[in-house]
Amino acid sequence: MITLIDGLSLGSIYALIALGYTMVYGIAKMLNFAHGDIIMVGAYAIMVTLAATVSPIAAIIAAIVICTILGILVEKLAYKPLRGASPLAVLITAIGVSYFLQGLAQLVFGSQPKPVGSAWKLPAIKAINDIGITTSAAVTLICGIIIMVALTLFIKYTKTGSAMLAVSEDRGAAILMGVNVNKIISITFAIGSALAAFAGMFYLFQIPNTEPTLGAMPGITAFTAAVIGGIGSIPGAMVGGVLLGVIEKFCLASPLAPYTVAIKFSLLIVILLVKPTGLLGKVVREKV
Amino acid sequence: MAMLEVKNIEVCYGMIRAIKNISFEINKGEIVALIGANGAGKTTTLHTVSGLLKPTTGQVLFNGKDISKIPAHKIVTMGMAHVPEGRRVFQQLSVLDNLKLGAYTRTDKKEIAENLKRVYEHFPRLAERKHQIAGTLSGGEQQMLAMGRALMSNPDIILMDEPSMGLSPLLVKEIFTIIEELHKAGTTILLVEQNAKMALSVANRAYVLETGSIAMSGDAKEMLNNDDIKKAYLGQ
Numbered sequence: 001m002i003t004l005i006d007g008l009s010l011g012s013i014y015a016l017i018a019l020g021y022t023m024v025y026g027i028a029k030m031l032n033f034a035h036g037d038i039i040m041v042g043a044y045a046i047m048v049t050l051a052a053t054v055s056p057i058a059a060i061i062a063a064i065v066i067c068t069i070l071g072i073l074v075e076k077l078a079y080k081p082l083r084g085a086s087p088l089a090v091l092i093t094a095i096g097v098s099y100f101l102q103g104l105a106q107l108v109f110g111s112q113p114k115p116v117g118s119a120w121k122l123p124a125i126k127a128i129n130d131i132g133i134t135t136s137a138a139v140t141l142i143c144g145i146i147i148m149v150a151l152t153l154f155i156k157y158t159k160t161g162s163a164m165l166a167v168s169e170d171r172g173a174a175i176l177m178g179v180n181v182n183k184i185i186s187i188t189f190a191i192g193s194a195l196a197a198f199a200g201m202f203y204l205f206q207i208p209n210t211e212p213t214l215g216a217m218p219g220i221t222a223f224t225a226a227v228i229g230g231i232g233s234i235p236g237a238m239v240g241g242v243l244l245g246v247i248e249k250f251c252l253a254s255p256l257a258p259y260t261v262a263i264k265f266s267l268l269i270v271i272l273l274v275k276p277t278g279l280l281g282k283v284v285r286e287k288v
Numbered sequence: 289m290a291m292l293e294v295k296n297i298e299v300c301y302g303m304i305r306a307i308k309n310i311s312f313e314i315n316k317g318e319i320v321a322l323i324g325a326n327g328a329g330k331t332t333t334l335h336t337v338s339g340l341l342k343p344t345t346g347q348v349l350f351n352g353k354d355i356s357k358i359p360a361h362k363i364v365t366m367g368m369a370h371v372p373e374g375r376r377v378f379q380q381l382s383v384l385d386n387l388k389l390g391a392y393t394r395t396d397k398k399e400i401a402e403n404l405k406r407v408y409e410h411f412p413r414l415a416e417r418k419h420q421i422a423g424t425l426s427g428g429e430q431q432m433l434a435m436g437r438a439l440m441s442n443p444d445i446i447l448m449d450e451p452s453m454g455l456s457p458l459l460v461k462e463i464f465t466i467i468e469e470l471h472k473a474g475t476t477i478l479l480v481e482q483n484a485k486m487a488l489s490v491a492n493r494a495y496v497l498e499t500g501s502i503a504m505s506g507d508a509k510e511m512l513n514n515d516d517i518k519k520a521y522l523g524q
């Protein structure tokens with residue numbers, strides 16, 4: 001039971017990150033390999049703001065604002081000029097952006113892990129702590145659910161949400177409806193990066209240290225989750241993320257613990273062999 | 289002044305020249321048919337008019353304004369709608385969501401609601417199925433949805449690319465009846481068709497496209513009786 005809650009909580013972190021990968025893939029048709037590093041930037045934003053203000057609320061706001069702006073900027077400066085270029089060129093650029101962000105963090109903050117600050121702490125909640133559930137797991141799980149429900153409602157019931165679905169299904173037809181695709185892509189990067197900021201926040205509750213490569217492992221795991229769920233599918237990213245989180249925690253709690261990482265990634269291979277489009281992925285037809 | 293005036297456009301896909309210097313025009317209130325064999329360049333021409341493709345030379349004048357360098361999504365707001373070849377409704381969305389996307393550029397809530405009512409009057413079947421997922425509609429219903437979606441932007445001109453493609457004769461008739469209704473209601477229509485007979489019988493004028501050039505143009509009814517046209521496009 002406790003392991004399950006821990007797993008669901010870790011899974012919602014993965015799901016939030018996976019949503020960024022999958023939305024960008026669905027709408028901009030590219031793999032944004034720098035997505036994980038947005039989490040890292042969010043973590044440093046929290047550290048710096050905490051040092052300056054000692055206010056966790058200010059730190060949270062700073063992380064969200066900085067990540068959102070960073071996401072929009074990365075898309076405008078690095079990816080937009082490559083619209084229509086070969087997917088390989090875009091992929092290499094994304095890897096370049098990833099190394100750039102990591103290098104920049106190393107330059108500014110050094111390569112050693114740094115504690116995020118003593119103010120970054122959740123209060124004890126006796127009722128749940130007594131049965132073995134940490135406050136951070138509970139907060140992460142509840143906030144994760146709220147954010148995912150909000151995102152789902154946003155996509156389903158707003159005009160911008162419909163436009164996002166339309167662009168992801170058929171960009172040409174969406175343009176014929178008067179949808180400004182560049183604007184929708186920009187919004188998608190903004191939302192994905194804000195979700196990454198939340199993920200970074202929750203991650204720091206579990207491991208309160210920042211380092212330049214902090215985003216790499218959660219990033220690649222979440223990417224795997226997105227592919228398992230069916231890249232491009234929003235519910236797929238949620239399911240894939242939660243699944244990987246739960247499997248990771250159960251593995252860690254079992255004698256298989258040393259093989260956790262291997263098990264996570266072999267799941268990807270197994271699922272792709274059985275269902276190449278991922279759990280909730282659809283076969284897509286190419287259109288002009 | 290013609291509502292739409294295409295002047296000496298040339299359109300290329302990389303090294304391939306698909307449209308070679310063609311010109312044509314459409315006046316307000318007309319139905320103009322553009323007919324031609326597979327690969328003649330009909331779809332390419334429509335894409336160039338609605339801005340999805342940009343011509344390498346030439347102009348597209350819409351109500352006197354050159355739109356050949358304006359992004360396609362802005363041309364929609366100027367009053368042009370394009371029902372693309374193969375319908376291309378948003379398969380995962382409901383009928384209603386598709387129709388709402390047709391009104392994406394509009395903000396006048398009350399008029400949008402009235403427009404939706406008009407679309408349902410033209411296409412009662414869409415009204416019955418408004419919550420159905422578009423991908424599960426039949427081919428004919430999807431064509432109706434694609435046309436209804438275009439009408440939701442309340443356009444001055446509609447470009448239609450092979451609305452009869454893949455439909456049974458009965459449904460083709462139904463679709464053409466609706467095209468005539470729209471025409472009577474004052475909509476200007478540029479109609480691309482393989483089904484030359486149907487297209488010429490509803491159109492006022494027509495142009496014949498052959499491998500990227502206009503081979504013939506004139507009154508649609510006269511063309512129906514033209515021997516060359518009969519042989520090449522009407523199978524008679």
Ligand SMILES: Nc1ncnc2c1ncn2[C@@H]1O[C@H](COP(=O)(O)OP(=O)(O)OP(=O)(O)O)[C@@H](O)[C@H]1O
Pocket residue numbers: 301304306324325326327328329330331332333373482
């Ligand atoms: N994306 C593309 N890339 C390269 N060539 C293309 C592309 N689209 C069309 N063409 C070529 O341009 C020419 C005109 O094609 P277009 O689709 O406009 O013809 P069409 O008259 O609409 O034919 P159909 O009746 O079959 O729809 C054809 O020779 C076609 O092969």
Ligand SMILES: [Mg+2]
Pocket residue numbers: 330331332373449
């Ligand atoms: Mg065509």
